[in-house]
Amino acid sequence: MGILYHPIVFVCLGIAAGLVAGIFLRKRFVEGHQSNIRAQSKQIIENAIVEAEQLKKEALLQSKEEAYQVKQALEQELKAERDELKDEMRQLNKKREALKHEWEGYDAKHAELLAGEKKLRQQEAQIESKLKDIDQLVDKQRYEMARIAGISQEEAKKMLMDSLESEARMDAAKRLAKIENEMKMEADRKGKNILALAISRYAGDYVADKTVSMVPLPNDEMKGRIIGREGRNIRAIEAATGIDIIIDDTPEAVILSGFNPVRREIARLALLQLISDGRIHPGRIEEVVAKVTKELEITIREAGEQATFDVGAHGVHVELINILGRLKYRTSYGQNVLQHSLEVAFLCGIMAAELGLDVKMAKRAGLLHDIGKAVDHEVEGSHAIIGRDLAKKYGEPEEVVYAIGAHHEDLPPQSVLDILVQSADALSGARPGARKEMLQSYVKRLEDLENIANGFNGVEKSYAIQAGRDLRIIVDSKKIKDSDAMLLCQDIAKAIETQLTYPGQIRVTVIRETRAVEYAR
Template sequence: MTGYGILIGFLAFGAGFGLAYWVRQQLDAQNESAARNEAGRLLQDAARRSESLLREAEVEAKDRLFKMKSEFDAETAEIRSELKRQEQRLIQKEENLERKHDQNEQKEQDLQAQEQKFQIREEAFAKRSEELDELIQKQHSELEKISGLTSEQAREILIRSMENDARYEGAKLVKRIMSEAQEEADKEAKRILATAIQRFSGDFVAERTVSVVPLPSDEMKGRIIGREGRNIRALEAATGIDLIIDDTPEAVILSGFNPVRREVARLSLTRLIADGRIHPARIEDVVKAVEEEVEQTIKEAGEQAAFDLGVHGIHPELIKVLGRLKFRTSYAQNVLQHSVEVGFLCGIMAAELGLNVKLAKRMGLLHDLGKAVDHEVEGPHALIGSRLAKKFGEAATVVQAIAAHHEDIPPESVYDLLVQAADSLSGARPGARKELLENYVKRLEDLETIACSFKGVANSYAIQAGRELRVIVESDKISDEESVLLSRDIARKIEESLTFPGQIRVTVIRETRAVGYANK
């Protein structure tokens, strides 16, 4: 029973499997048929769509070809019209060229005709010139026979006569031009200088070149000298200044070339006298402290001078050099005070002339920088100062003005002349400077000697403290016109030969005297 059941089970399984396989085959056959039908339908749709696309592409291609043809036709028509226009222009140009060619041919014919006429005239002129040369030669020969002079001698006489006439006429012209220019220049210069002097009225303090220290009593001289002179030697060694202790009551004289050192020595000695403790160690301490104070004073003096003029941006080292001018004098005139005064005058005159006022003040303030170091460096103080200003970054115009204010180099701008004028004005005004009597008398003698060295001068007189030179000439040797030239020549020789502040007026006097006698 059991084996029979198993067999039945196998048979049932086989029948089920076969049935399932058959069902699967049927389903596959149906699916394949449906797929084939769907594929056929898709192919038909694709064929229809491709035909439609082909028709649309064909229509679009025809449209584009039509448009391209239309555009090509339009461009072709435009090109043809442009070619026609160019062709017309070329034809017109060709016609114009033909007309010009005809005109040029006509002008060439006219020029040839004129050239022939000119050749004929030139031949006639050449022939006439030869005839004239022959006539002139004959006349020269006749004139030489009549006058008894050769042509070279006659030419020399004629040239000399023309030269005298030209010199006479030139002197008259120079006199007239100088008179007119002098009138205008004097008016304007006097106005500018008067304005500058009126607007600046600075105080002036003259300092002596020898410092004197007062003593409370003559007993202090012995304490200053010290035992075996050790105190005075220590003071002289520390300051570099000679102390002169003589019979002058209650005073010690300080003598030294360097004014800054002399000031240090004066202040140091004053403090030592006031303190009463005078010995070498104390001297060294006081001198060192005073040197620092003097350096500070120098710096403050330079800064104050720049501040008074409103000049800014000066290098600190230049400020120190400028401050050292406080202890320098020129003909007893304080150089720092003189520099400030020149700066003010330059600024005022620059304002009157419409120039840069600040630049002019800067030039005037720095123009005498070289006087602070000229005992240490060789050369004129103007060139020393210009090199110093250039070293510390001053502008080229400022350097030029400093170098040219005494004409060590030629002036190049109106600012250079302003500094010269202000410098002369500050130094030449009455009471500004002091000169030795010998130098003063020598300058007067030199002025008169220079004037008398010229031909035709009878006498010369230096008057007004050497500010004016009166020259009396012989009327039979010097004419009125030649007197103008003589005054200029004398003034030029004075400028070349002498050194002087300000200006010197040269006046040439010519007079004619007629004397008659009445007798009975």
């Protein structure tokens, strides 16, 4: 009994009871938790099954809707194809009907051709029969002629053929002479009409502006400022521009001298700016000259671009445009070369249109024909050959290149375009007033040319044409032989060189011909 009531025993019993109770409670908790988990799992599974059923229904509906849309699209496409096939069938039916009508027409034409062929065969048979009859008659006549004349048939035939040949030659010569005269008259008339039309349609100025090489001064004191201390200013201007400045007794003006017109223009503009600014010293001079040079390069390029735009010449090389713009400051006998080139281009275009030629190509050749004058003071040779080489270098068409080289007959003309450029150049430069030449002196020069030619023995008539650039001389064929014509031409050319002063060159042509004249009475 003592042991049962011992405190340790009670503690052990308490602990054991606590453990039993804890185990029981834990078991009950685990069982409750497991039941909850089973219920939640069952609920999740049920929810998943419901959601799966819902997704299945939605997917089924969506697939049905997409299938319906695909079906609708296919039906529309099939309908469009059926409509297209119907249209094609209608067109094919129309074409079949048209071909049927054409075939019927061909059948009718074939029948007509067969009938015509049959008729032609009948006519050929009739003609052959008649030819046989004619041959028989000719043989009979030849036999009678031979019998009457007492000559053989071969001799009579030869006499007849000679007579016919002589008459045919005479008739052909008459017809040929008539045709040549008519063609010459017609060509002359048409040529004059074309030239007159070209001149009348081109409304250009008679006198172009001349490049000024004299710079006005506000007062004579400015000359000293231009010269500078010990001449340093004038030396700086001349070194920067390459132009000689002449300061003489001319009141309130200085003269610029130089062969390069662009440099002369740079010097003129720079000097005007320096005079206007008032600051004239070597540093300022170099600055102003550089500025003016850039501005003038822009002006030159714009002038070239404007010229090509006015004429309608597209695709011209940039360097060629710049060279063309330099002609704005180049003059020839007082005539501005750029203005002259534009005038030649328009005249070429008008005449090419009248002759049915390529108007754009003719204008292009006319615009570039004097391009060599922009650099002829820098390169040896005639400006026509220099211009030809420049045009060839920068990719111009072959016909334009050759026309440039042939416009002063440095090369023989090979096409109508070459003659057009020559004619337009002569029209622009030779008309009275176009260049710096008085009308009286112009007429007197022509008269002097004719008088010099008429002073030689054997000369019947002489004509100064193309504004005195060409002298045509007609000689007496009885006094002057063919071998003497060349010597006479050289003597007249030398006489003109020694007795006259004239711009450019004059071509002397001696014409000797024998004329046979007979009158039919």
